Amino acid sequence: MLNDLSFAFQLYEGMEKDNLSYIYRGLFTQGVTDKIISLTETNLANFGESSKMKKRVFSIMVEGLQNITRHQDKLSQDEKSGIFVIQQKKTRYYITTGNLIAKDHIPKLTEQLDKINSLGKEELKKFYKSVLNDNMMSNKGGAGLGLIEMARKSGNKLTYDFKEIDDEFSFFYLHTEISVSQETKNEDIIYSLTNIKQLHNILNKEDVLLIFNGILNQDNLINLLSIIEEHMSHALLLKKRVFNIMVEMLQNIVKHGDTLEPEKGNSGIFFINKKGNAYFLNSGNYINNKKVDDLKLKIEHVNGLNDKELNKFYNDRLFNFQIDSSKEAGLGLIELRLKSKNKIIYDFNKINDEFSFFTIRTCIEYND
Amino acid sequence: MNNLIIEATEETPKIHLKKDTNEFVISERSLPENAVEFYTPVFEWIEEYQKNPNKETIFDFKLDYFNTASAKQITKLLLMLEGLQRLNKVKIRWFFKKGDLDMKSSGLRYDKLIDIEFEIIEY
Numbered sequence: 001m002l003n004d005l006s007f008a009f010q011l012y013e014g015m016e017k018d019n020l021s022y023i024y025r026g027l028f029t030q031g032v033t034d035k036i037i038s039l040t041e042t043n044l045a046n047f048g049e050s051s052k053m054k055k056r057v058f059s060i061m062v063e064g065l066q067n068i069t070r071h072q073d074k075l076s077q078d079e080k081s082g083i084f085v086i087q088q089k090k091t092r093y094y095i096t097t098g099n100l101i102a103k104d105h106i107p108k109l110t111e112q113l114d115k116i117n118s119l120g121k122e123e124l125k126k127f128y129k130s131v132l133n134d135n136m137m138s139n140k141g142g143a144g145l146g147l148i149e150m151a152r153k154s155g156n157k158l159t160y161d162f163k164e165i166d167d168e169f170s171f172f173y174l175h176t177e178i179s180v181s182q183e184t185k186n187e188d189i190i191y192s193l194t195n196i197k198q199l200h201n202i203l204n205k206e207d208v209l210l211i212f213n214g215i216l217n218q219d220n221l222i223n224l225l226s227i228i229e230e231h232m233s234h235a236l237l238l239k240k241r242v243f244n245i246m247v248e249m250l251q252n253i254v255k256h257g258d259t260l261e262p263e264k265g266n267s268g269i270f271f272i273n274k275k276g277n278a279y280f281l282n283s284g285n286y287i288n289n290k291k292v293d294d295l296k297l298k299i300e301h302v303n304g305l306n307d308k309e310l311n312k313f314y315n316d317r318l319f320n321f322q323i324d325s326s327k328e329a330g331l332g333l334i335e336l337r338l339k340s341k342n343k344i345i346y347d348f349n350k351i352n353d354e355f356s357f358f359t360i361r362t363c364i365e366y367n368d
Numbered sequence: 369m370n371n372l373i374i375e376a377t378e379e380t381p382k383i384h385l386k387k388d389t390n391e392f393v394i395s396e397r398s399l400p401e402n403a404v405e406f407y408t409p410v411f412e413w414i415e416e417y418q419k420n421p422n423k424e425t426i427f428d429f430k431l432d433y434f435n436t437a438s439a440k441q442i443t444k445l446l447l448m449l450e451g452l453q454r455l456n457k458v459k460i461r462w463f464f465k466k467g468d469l470d471m472k473s474s475g476l477r478y479d480k481l482i483d484i485e486f487e488i489i490e491y
Contacts, residue, residue, distance in 0.1 A: 218401040222378050236467045240433065244470070247399050247435045254401065315481060318443050331436035339470070 020214035021087040031230035039223035064097040211271040257285040284359040298329035395430035403437035430463040
């Protein structure tokens with residue numbers, strides 16, 4: 001599916017109804033978890049959420065992330081690695097977590113969840129206290145407390161599902177909605193968990209590590225970079241090349257992207273996936289149709305240069321301190337070519353008379 | 369003259385320019401949204417320093433990472449130091465972390481393009 005670039009556009013379209021969404025899939029280290037939290041912090045602040053809403057989103061996110069880290073196996077990869085999804089639609093937030101679970105734990109977990117879902121607000125409060133007491137008496141650790149806390153903070157039922165992985169393990173999905181008002185019908189929630197399960201299949205197949213869909217500003221950029229930095233366990237050089245290319249791609253959107261809603265900032269999508277021995281970095285954003293031809297020429301020009309020519313071109317541009325109005329490619333595009341050692345793959349998808357959706361992909365191969 | 373002390377953030381480098389102790393260091397990472405604005409005080413400081421520079425200026429570049437927008441500003445900084453060289457001795461020590469061949473090539477690139485003595489040092 002990723003062979004054609006329309007995947008980025010499809011992803012973007014699929015997620016477009018969200019004002020914001022991001023997905024992380026992989027090993028959840030303390031570092032990764034911290035960075036996901038600060039990414040959310042940044043975005044909650046950007047949206048000007050009330051401190052009450054912030055706290056609710058926060059505590060559910062933290063419980064969810066803890067569930068994943070507690071249950072992950074350090075060696076699990078591919079379809080076995082954990083997933084964290086946050087989406088914002090209008091005034092609602094959805095947090096979905098997924099992690100591996102031993103099959104023999106399913107009946108007990110199901111019983112717990114159903115019990116929690118059967119209780120009203122006051123009953124939940126009492127239940128929380130009694131479980132807390134039991135735990136202190138028996139020293140068992142927080143069995144079920146996290147789930148009760150999530151139900152209480154969301155004010156909604158917890159939606160869940162399982163997917164069989166092998167004889168021993170299943171994948172456990174937990175989906176929570178946090179809304180300002182509680183008028184949502186439960187079907188909506190089930191519907192979006194189904195969507196996420198389908199999306200998860202694609203992400204597994206394409207080995208997608210991170211998707212971000214939302215406003216791309218410098219704060220989000222720094223958080224996304226930190227997540228990838230924490231995630232990658234490769235040699236320094238490869239790590240830095242990925243970092244390098246990611247910065248240039250994202251800053252390009254921050255600086256040159258156009259937006260359908262100017263008051264909000266430049267929105268776009270970024271995702272990173274692995275295939276064979278290569279990382280693919282993909283971004284998509286709107287640009288004004290007037291810019292398309294120029295940009296196409298710039299990319300084609302850079303794509304047509306060999307290594308020596310690229311270096312010469314880079315050196316020339318390095319000494320050009322004029323405000324960039326020339327028709328030549330800027331350092332950013334040259335850098336993408338130099339650091340990735342591959343041609344830049346791109347596409348323009350005309351949306352309407354004013355805008356096109358511009359997707360770009362770079363590929364970085366590695367041997368370690 | 370006053371020292372210029374800028375501490376590092378997640379997106380901007382540490383810059384310590386101290387005439388009295390003869391220390392000139394830029395380190396960590398540089399990927400500000402607006403590189404021109406960020407580097408302006410640095411250029412202003414160097415301009416002032418050029419009026420009465422130390423006998424020898426050894427400038428340390430110990431960057432972990434810089435984006436292309438910063439690359440241009442680094443070029444500008446190096447060109448200013450190249451100018452300073454007409455009066456006094458200037459030397460650039462360009463550090464790169466073991467294994468970071470890209471940072472090493474960046475040093476070699478500037479060495480070729482700028483007419484100052486460069487020492488490329490692995491750490």
